[in-house]
Amino acid sequence: MRDLPLARVYQFIEPGPVVLLTTAERGHLNVMTMSWHMMVEFEPPLIACIVGEGDYSFAALRRTGECVIAIPAAELASTVVGIGNCSGRDVDKFARFGLTARPARLVTAPLIAECFVNLECRGIDMRLVRRYDMFVLEVIKGWIDPARRNARTLHHRGFGRFAVDGETISFRSRMR
Template identity: 40%
Template sequence: MTPNAVPLPESYRLLNHGPTVLVASAHGGRRNVMAAAWNMPLDFDPPKVAVVIDKSTFSRELIEAAGEFVLAVPTRAIADKVVALGSCSGRDGDKFDALGIDTLPAAQVGAPLPGGCIGWLECKVIDEPHIQRTYDLFLGEVVAAWADPAVYAAGRWHFEAGGDALRSVHYIAGGAFFSTGDAFDVKA
């Protein structure tokens, strides 16, 4: 699968439905990927996102050193890997290799795009030392966005087209997730 480019003014739509994301990072020949439930689109022009990255994580070290990261929208098909990514540290070895997660090259950042996902946002850190230090909150400017054309087209998600395996996952605490349901339109 080759992802389609998403126009930057539409990039917020990749996160607007509140999915759990994978956060990919790389610096100095090392790379990592972690799961994060606390993320959101933040602005339109330029597009920005926010994500919480705990100060104790290896991902945080790589992101602070590189000044960039990738947010990726994983699918129900890899939900077991999403859980595993949150259960081990990248300090102990490459989690991409250990869990058999393929990657695609990013266009604007050094971190890879994790496979098994349906949306990717390449981000440059907007340096805000106070909120990073105090709240573990990182802001990123989206510099490139990609989506799987099987489920994202014409500026919106079409999850029903991809079946259950290509639905995004949403963490609701206590080890429980749900996946997106069918979309419906409401006419005013």
């Protein structure tokens, strides 16, 4: 064993797939790349996520309390990275990256047609936003593209490196 620099810990405790988070405020749509999120509860599904105060999406999410978490397949890797490397302050990311915004049913933020899962979310706990930029969101409506059942996801490994999920193994669950 060798020392692991603490700044690299996140590369090994990666919480899940890289996702796209959309917001809408006063008719302006935005999308950001996000990899810092985790499930908090199963029913209702609660997701905690970090949206930094410096992110253009932060103000819209804080004011509206609504967003969509869209899960892209690995085929969108270059788009996902491109979205993460520019700001909605400067560019219309939907136009630049050829994303198709679709109306959500319960929130004003748009779904992304190119993503195989879209989760409409409302903020239910904002107490940790000021201190940690952490929003706790309740998924209030979910969408899945049945034609893309086996889509593979991206997982951020740090410093421009990503892993693509692979083989799935199954074990008998004893959970009810």
